[in-house]
Amino acid sequence: MNGPIVESAAIPLARRLEGFPVYPLADVPRIRRELRASGVDVIDLGAGDADLAPPPSVVAALREAAEDPAMSRYPFQLGLPEFREAVAKWMDLRFGVRLEPYRQILPLIGSKEGIAHLALCYVDPGDVTVVPDPGYQPYVGGTLLAGGQPYAMPLKAEDEFLIDVDRIPADIASRTRILYLNYPNNPTAAIAPRAYLEHVVEFCRRNAIVLAWDNAYSEIAFDGYRPPSILEVDGAMDVAVEFHSLSKTYNMTGWRIGWAAGGEDAIAALSRVKSFVDTGQFLAVQVAARAALESWAEWVPGNVAEFQSRRDAMVAAFRAAGFETPLPQATMYVWFPVPAGTDSNSFARRALLEQGVVIMPGAALGPGGEGYLRAALTQPATRLADAARRLGALL
Numbered sequence: 001m002n003g004p005i006v007e008s009a010a011i012p013l014a015r016r017l018e019g020f021p022v023y024p025l026a027d028v029p030r031i032r033r034e035l036r037a038s039g040v041d042v043i044d045l046g047a048g049d050a051d052l053a054p055p056p057s058v059v060a061a062l063r064e065a066a067e068d069p070a071m072s073r074y075p076f077q078l079g080l081p082e083f084r085e086a087v088a089k090w091m092d093l094r095f096g097v098r099l100e101p102y103r104q105i106l107p108l109i110g111s112k113e114g115i116a117h118l119a120l121c122y123v124d125p126g127d128v129t130v131v132p133d134p135g136y137q138p139y140v141g142g143t144l145l146a147g148g149q150p151y152a153m154p155l156k157a158e159d160e161f162l163i164d165v166d167r168i169p170a171d172i173a174s175r176t177r178i179l180y181l182n183y184p185n186n187p188t189a190a191i192a193p194r195a196y197l198e199h200v201v202e203f204c205r206r207n208a209i210v211l212a213w214d215n216a217y218s219e220i221a222f223d224g225y226r227p228p229s230i231l232e233v234d235g236a237m238d239v240a241v242e243f244h245s246l247s248k249t250y251n252m253t254g255w256r257i258g259w260a261a262g263g264e265d266a267i268a269a270l271s272r273v274k275s276f277v278d279t280g281q282f283l284a285v286q287v288a289a290r291a292a293l294e295s296w297a298e299w300v301p302g303n304v305a306e307f308q309s310r311r312d313a314m315v316a317a318f319r320a321a322g323f324e325t326p327l328p329q330a331t332m333y334v335w336f337p338v339p340a341g342t343d344s345n346s347f348a349r350r351a352l353l354e355q356g357v358v359i360m361p362g363a364a365l366g367p368g369g370e371g372y373l374r375a376a377l378t379q380p381a382t383r384l385a386d387a388a389r390r391l392g393a394l395l
């Protein structure tokens with residue numbers, strides 16, 4: 001029986017969304033589309049999402065796997081056993097870290113997914129997590145979704161962008177459940193020396209804090225530098241969960257595949273949370289991810305060489321255009337000071353609207369990022385040089 005439609009009362013959103021920050025670059029796809037529609041040749045150096053192709057063997061593996069009806073079944077948290085085995089083999093080969101594939105590894109639908117869900121395993125309302133500022137925003141978002149309070153620790157040039165854990169106030173440390181660290185670092189491109197890894201493991205063991213070590217950029221490193229795994233450090237397995245991603249290493253950002261590695265209890269807790277949220281990544285993608293890991297020794301060096309030559313081209317062009325640009329040793333970002341007399345949001349907005357260049361304002365990654373801009377190595381060298389000239393015109 002259809003009566004007249006009753007007027008609906010306003011439906012309130014949950015309070016947890018009230019203080020939620022806006023995700024960085026959230027309005028860029030819309031503005032970019034409008035600019036392109038009006039004929040502007042937009043150069044997008046915003047997100048860490050390169051224009052490069054994944055390994056051909058990976059695409060072939062996906063194509064073939066997709067034909068197999070067994071691949072269309074639910075993956076569940078177990079996922080593809082061969083992917084877990086390939087991860088274990090790679091972690092041993094790359095870092096000398098031995099992991100039990102079924103209890104110390106968990107496939108993720110992109111590392112962001114696992115990073116954001118980790119807080120649901122350890123954070124109760126009122127608990128604290130320590131997050132880098134500026135930093136990758138899912139550390140903040142995951143904490144807020146769990147009802148926790150992120151405590152921002154600044155990343156400063158004078159500290160080489162390393163969080164000094166000894167400066168975390170004692171009353172914060174005692175309430176901290178997770179410390180999020182990410183080296184090689186987005187956005188500062190900083191790297192962490194081994195002694196630093198040892199120190200933060202010791203700090204987390206002493207304070208019973210989970211160390212979320214985000215290693216998304218472990219393979220994008222230059223001039224022979226090889227970033228370590230936190231799990232190489234003695235005692236890390238009791239406190240650390242390390243996140244890995246195929247996104248940057250293999251140009252597979254859209255495929256949404258990564259993994260968590262760490263102690264059995266943490267991996268079991270994350271798997272338990274995820275079992276109520278997702279049912280695993282498409283098995284054919286896991287077949288392809290295994291092929292990617294198996295292509296690592298042969299394929300990744302060429303990809304890294306491309307990023308390194310883009311880095312050299314970008315730094316040279318940005319310096320020539322008048323920017324004070326350091327030479328990063330890792331990641332796909334150049335993090336450089338905003339020109340005098342302006343702030344990061346104003347400069348990034350002018351870059352987009354007046355010059356059609358998308359760059360990340362440092363302040364979008366936390367108040368500690370003010371005073372800096374981030375440009376990603378996501379375009380060929382000639383486009384990076386063009387972007388530098390256009391940005392130079394704003395000085």
Ligand SMILES: Cc1ncc(COP(=O)(O)O)c(C=O)c1O
Binds near residue numbers: 109110112113253
């Ligand atoms: C520091 C950091 N961690 C994790 C990720 C997540 O990558 P994905 O979810 O694609 O694995 C990114 C992506 O930009 C990142 O910058």
